[in-house]
Amino acid sequence: MISGVKSTNNAMGRLLHLMSDSQLHNGVPSMISARNLTKEYGDFTAVDHISFEVPRGEAFGLLGPNGAGKSTTMRMIAATLARTDGELAILGKEPNAQGPEIRAHLGVVPQQDNLDSELKVHENLMIYGRYFGLSRKFLKGKIDELLDFAQLQDKRDSKVNELSGGMKRRLTIARALINEPEILMLDEPTTGLDPQARHILWDRLFRLKELGVTLILTTHYMDEAEQLCDRLIVMDKGRIMAEGTPANLIREYSSREVLEVRFGSNKNAEVAEQIQGIGERIDVLPDRILVYAESGEGALEELTRRGLEPLTSLVRRSSLEDVFLRLTGRSLVE
Amino acid sequence: MTASFDWQGAPALVNAEKIKKRGAWYVAEYRILNMSKWLGAIFAFGLGNPILYLASIGIGLGALVDSNTGGVDGVSYLVFLAPALLASAAIQTTMDEAMFPTMAGFVWWKLFWAMNATALTGKQIARGVMIAALIRSSLTVTMYWLVLVLFGAVDLASGLTVIPSALFCGWGFGSVILAISAFIKEDDGFFAVIGRFVIAPMFMFSGTFYPLENLPSLLQYVGWISPLWHATDIGRVLMYGREISTGLFVTHFAYLLVMGVIGSWVAGWQYTRRLSE
Numbered sequence: 001m002i003s004g005v006k007s008t009n010n011a012m013g014r015l016l017h018l019m020s021d022s023q024l025h026n027g028v029p030s031m032i033s034a035r036n037l038t039k040e041y042g043d044f045t046a047v048d049h050i051s052f053e054v055p056r057g058e059a060f061g062l063l064g065p066n067g068a069g070k071s072t073t074m075r076m077i078a079a080t081l082a083r084t085d086g087e088l089a090i091l092g093k094e095p096n097a098q099g100p101e102i103r104a105h106l107g108v109v110p111q112q113d114n115l116d117s118e119l120k121v122h123e124n125l126m127i128y129g130r131y132f133g134l135s136r137k138f139l140k141g142k143i144d145e146l147l148d149f150a151q152l153q154d155k156r157d158s159k160v161n162e163l164s165g166g167m168k169r170r171l172t173i174a175r176a177l178i179n180e181p182e183i184l185m186l187d188e189p190t191t192g193l194d195p196q197a198r199h200i201l202w203d204r205l206f207r208l209k210e211l212g213v214t215l216i217l218t219t220h221y222m223d224e225a226e227q228l229c230d231r232l233i234v235m236d237k238g239r240i241m242a243e244g245t246p247a248n249l250i251r252e253y254s255s256r257e258v259l260e261v262r263f264g265s266n267k268n269a270e271v272a273e274q275i276q277g278i279g280e281r282i283d284v285l286p287d288r289i290l291v292y293a294e295s296g297e298g299a300l301e302e303l304t305r306r307g308l309e310p311l312t313s314l315v316r317r318s319s320l321e322d323v324f325l326r327l328t329g330r331s332l333v334e
Numbered sequence: 335m336t337a338s339f340d341w342q343g344a345p346a347l348v349n350a351e352k353i354k355k356r357g358a359w360y361v362a363e364y365r366i367l368n369m370s371k372w373l374g375a376i377f378a379f380g381l382g383n384p385i386l387y388l389a390s391i392g393i394g395l396g397a398l399v400d401s402n403t404g405g406v407d408g409v410s411y412l413v414f415l416a417p418a419l420l421a422s423a424a425i426q427t428t429m430d431e432a433m434f435p436t437m438a439g440f441v442w443w444k445l446f447w448a449m450n451a452t453a454l455t456g457k458q459i460a461r462g463v464m465i466a467a468l469i470r471s472s473l474t475v476t477m478y479w480l481v482l483v484l485f486g487a488v489d490l491a492s493g494l495t496v497i498p499s500a501l502f503c504g505w506g507f508g509s510v511i512l513a514i515s516a517f518i519k520e521d522d523g524f525f526a527v528i529g530r531f532v533i534a535p536m537f538m539f540s541g542t543f544y545p546l547e548n549l550p551s552l553l554q555y556v557g558w559i560s561p562l563w564h565a566t567d568i569g570r571v572l573m574y575g576r577e578i579s580t581g582l583f584v585t586h587f588a589y590l591l592v593m594g595v596i597g598s599w600v601a602g603w604q605y606t607r608r609l610s611e
Contacts, residue, residue, distance in 0.1 A: 078451060080447075080450055080451060080609065080610060081610060081611075082610060099455075100350060100353065100354065100453040100454070100455055101350045101453070103450075103451060103452055103453045104344065104348045104349075104350040104353060104452070104453035105344035105345060105348060106344075106451070108451040110447065110448070110451070112444070114443060114444045114445055114447055114448040115448075116364075116368070116443065116445055117443065118368055118371055119367065119368065119371075123367060127363070127364045127367060128448070128452070130360050130363055130364070131353075131357075131360050131361075131364075131449060131452040131453070131454055132347075132348045132353065132452055132453065133348065133349055133352045133353045133356065133360065134347065134348070138347075145339060145340070149339070175448075179344050179347060179348050179452075180341055180342055180343050180344050180347050181344050182343060182344050182345070207339075211339060211341050
């Protein structure tokens with residue numbers, strides 16, 4: 001009894017400690033709190049003094065080109081990779097000292113499915129539940145629930161080998177939910193999936209969010225980030241380039257609309273000079289010119305007034321992709 | 335389909351303290367489920383191996399040896415050979431069940447990273463693989479021993495000491511293999527190397543088919559290094575009462591104990607290190 005009281009006191013103490021540390025985000029204690037989080041591999045700095053907070057129930061995105069440090073950050077949050085420097089608290093705990101305790105309450109969907117291909121679908125879930133010490137009786141019901149959730153009920157007795165890519169992905173996500181995690185971490189959850197499978201996944205992730213599960217995800221798809229993330233950071237070369245809601249980022253780093261015009265590959269550069277002054281910013285690409293403007297139609301009218309006649313023109317709303325490319329550049333980093 | 339959730343949340347559901355205590359057993363549970371997919375093969379090899387060996391070498395070759403020399407080490411060739419076969423079965427099985435799951439976990443399917451994403455630690459995973467290897471090898475050794483009993487190579491009462499000591503020997507060498515396998519980055523013929531340059535010579539020069547003393551002294555050193563020789567000699571003492579000094583008997587156990595302790599420690603260390611790289 002005494003130890004019970006003690007541990008409750010400890011929990012309260014920790015909570016108070018947390019609050020006094022002002023690890024609060026709009027009045028909600030942080031699920032994740034990173035201050036100057038850094039990971040170095042020898043001379044190479046994979047993650048370079050990044051700071052962010054994630055409150056309970058938020059869907060938080062990490063965006064960035066390959067090698068930006070997203071997966072390294074994910075692994076540090078998942079308490080499987082030790083940081084080199086900085087502070088990190090996950091669920092109010094210190095990952096270097098309390099890795100297993102933290103991981104007991106996390107769900108992790110890795111970039112590559114690492115299911116056991118020799119086991120059946122339901123066995124994969126059962127065994128993963130056992131790793132969390134959950135009883136077989138509880139797991140029987142839970143597995144049913146998760147198979148429904150992942151729309152895999154009729155594949156329950158199939159071997160993992162027989163599943164399509166989308167099915168495997170859903171199974172990996174179902175597996176990550178077996179312990180009813182407080183934080184679900186998804187590293188590129190929909191890479192390689194067809195549009196149908198992606199939309200099913202988005203729907204499922206949205207439902208989890210409604211249950212109060214905190215989602216941390218990385219993605220290369222800007223539409224996915226816009227759909228799913230309440231807030232996101234854009235990373236490049238281990239640093240945070242921008243942070244905010246998708247709408248705010250678009251407002252801050254791009255115009256309301258974008259006019260895309262083509263004059264033919266060899267004329268774009270020449271035309272670009274005559275376009276100067278139209279819109280807020282101009283981006284000359286090899287195949288087309290992008291004019292960022294409050295009104296795309298207005299910019300197009302101005303263009304015609306200057307006697308320029310593009311081969312094709314397209315007016316669209318600004319998207320997160322424009323923000324992403326502006327912040328991280330257009331050149332490939334291999 | 336309406337997916338509805340009864341959601342208690344991990345803090346209410348998962349007991350991290352319990353996992354700290356039993357984690358290795360959860361890993362073993364997985365390994366045994368995986369092995370159960372090969373149950374037919376486990377029984378076929380478990381019984382087929384000793385029957386073939388005993389029928390061909392034990393009885394066939396044994397008749398030749400016995401009629402020419404009147405037996406080896408004061409007993410019939412079959413009785414002389416039996417402890418060696420049992421020891422090599424224990425060592426081979428434990429080794430396989432330490433090596434292949436480690437490769438599957440780190441190289442082939444990366445399963446260990448999925449395990450380590452839960453509250454399980456590298457040490458628990460290493461220990462769980464070894465526990466399951468020993469459970470599998472206790473099955474194999476028991477079957478082997480039963481066949482030996484049926485062939486009259488050993489009496490029933492010996493089982494009480496012979497089986498545990500064979501498992502102990504399997505643990506000693508298996509732990510070293512567990513540790514070594516955990517360093518393998520690519521599947522580039524590691525097993526062929528182990529098989530050809532470790533297992534085959536070990537089988538030939540460990541006093542398996544003839545007393546180690548028959549070899550020129552230089553080759554006897556190979557036997558002394560070989561865990562199989564130590565295991566075989568322990569078996570001979572326990573199964574037909576071969577007379578050796580107490581010091582040597584204790585040395586056999588000590589040698590395998592040191593292998594087991596160092597192997598387990600390095601395995602736990604390397605499993606942890608590799609998962610957190």
